[in-house]
Amino acid sequence: MSTSEHAFNALGDPTRRAIFEKLHDRPLAVVAIADGLPISRPAVSQHLKVLKEAKLISLKTEGNKNIYELNREGILAMRDYLDKFWDDALANFKALSEAAENDKKQ
Amino acid sequence: MSTSEHAFNALGDPTRRAIFEKLHDRPLAVVAIADGLPISRPAVSQHLKVLKEAKLISLKTEGNKNIYELNREGILAMRDYLDKFWDDALANFKALSEAAENDKKQ
DNA sequence: CTTAATGGTAAGTATTAACTTACCGTAAGT
DNA sequence: ACTTACGGTAAGTTAATACTTACCATTAAG
Numbered sequence: 564m565s566t567s568e569h570a571f572n573a574l575g576d577p578t579r580r581a582i583f584e585k586l587h588d589r590p591l592a593v594v595a596i597a598d599g600l601p602i603s604r605p606a607v608s609q610h611l612k613v614l615k616e617a618k619l620i621s622l623k624t625e626g627n628k629n630i631y632e633l634n635r636e637g638i639l640a641m642r643d644y645l646d647k648f649w650d651d652a653l654a655n656f657k658a659l660s661e662a663a664e665n666d667k668k669q
Numbered sequence: 670m671s672t673s674e675h676a677f678n679a680l681g682d683p684t685r686r687a688i689f690e691k692l693h694d695r696p697l698a699v700v701a702i703a704d705g706l707p708i709s710r711p712a713v714s715q716h717l718k719v720l721k722e723a724k725l726i727s728l729k730t731e732g733n734k735n736i737y738e739l740n741r742e743g744i745l746a747m748r749d750y751l752d753k754f755w756d757d758a759l760a761n762f763k764a765l766s767e768a769a770e771n772d773k774k775q
Numbered sequence: 776c777t778t779a780a781t782g783g784t785a786a787g788t789a790t791t792a793a794c795t796t797a798c799c800g801t802a803a804g805t
Numbered sequence: 806a807c808t809t810a811c812g813g814t815a816a817g818t819t820a821a822t823a824c825t826t827a828c829c830a831t832t833a834a835g
Contacts, residue, residue: 568686575681578793580674587754588761593812606794608813627802627811638755645748648693652739655694684823699782712824714783733781733832 566618567644570637573617578602579610583633586620590632672724673750676743679723684708685716689739692726696738 564572573579578600585596597607611631614620618637622629670678679685684706691702703713717737720726724743728735 568683571677571680571686572683574677576793577674577678580677584754587758589765594810602793603795604812605796605814609793612813629812633755633758635755638751642748642751642755645744645751649739649741649744649748652693659695682823700780708823709825710782711784711826715823718783735782 566637566640569617570619570641573613573619573637574641576610576613578606579614582607582610583614583619586631586633590623590630592628592630596631672743672746675723676725676747679719679725679743680747682716682719684712685720688713688716689720689725692737692739696729696736698734698736702737 574583581600582596585591593604593607593611596611597604600607611620611622615622615631618634618640620631620637621634622631624630680689687706688702691697699710699713699717702717703710706713717726717728721728721737724740724746726737726743727740728737730736
């Protein structure tokens, strides 16, 4: 499974998107992330694991706190996938419609 | 739910990603999309519905065939979300670290 | 007109995955 | 040393969603 596949998978869940967006403004410890969310703290830990494996976030340990923050790698992997996907698709469609034009002229 | 939320949700499923990528090269009818996939044709129809609602694909009817093709709107919505998200996050972090610097100097 | 092909929707089942409680280890504070 | 705060993992349950079969409507072909 590629990085972008992991990332799409991770952001497919609304709770994980909420966690992801909580980290938008600043890095946060697990308790702070869980605060306000309608699920238990272990559930948050499990979501963090998925987001980390997708390289959408990373963590640094400070004392007994695990501070999570956004990770450029996973975000960029998705964006690049979408960019390339769309560019290639456009090129394919252009080639297809030109081939169709040629068929008509014969 | 915004367009990009719908789109992230839709591409969270591996089967839907497979369908999405099948349309990369050219528009296809439902039977052609289902061909080769290890699931029933109605299941494919249900996935197509989700992808369509996310504006990742669109359809044009030709006789009794429904031809599905990629839709720029949903793809762009995701890409723009990611772009903006990352740019803003960078700006936030920069502001944060500058504030931390100022605190030190006091 | 009849038959075959295409494909959407409904209802129910099965599988996935999100979630809970319980538990443990580590670090910080008293 | 004891206690509190932090947070990861395991095992089991619950809830979400992917899937199947059955059915129907529409269009094309015979």
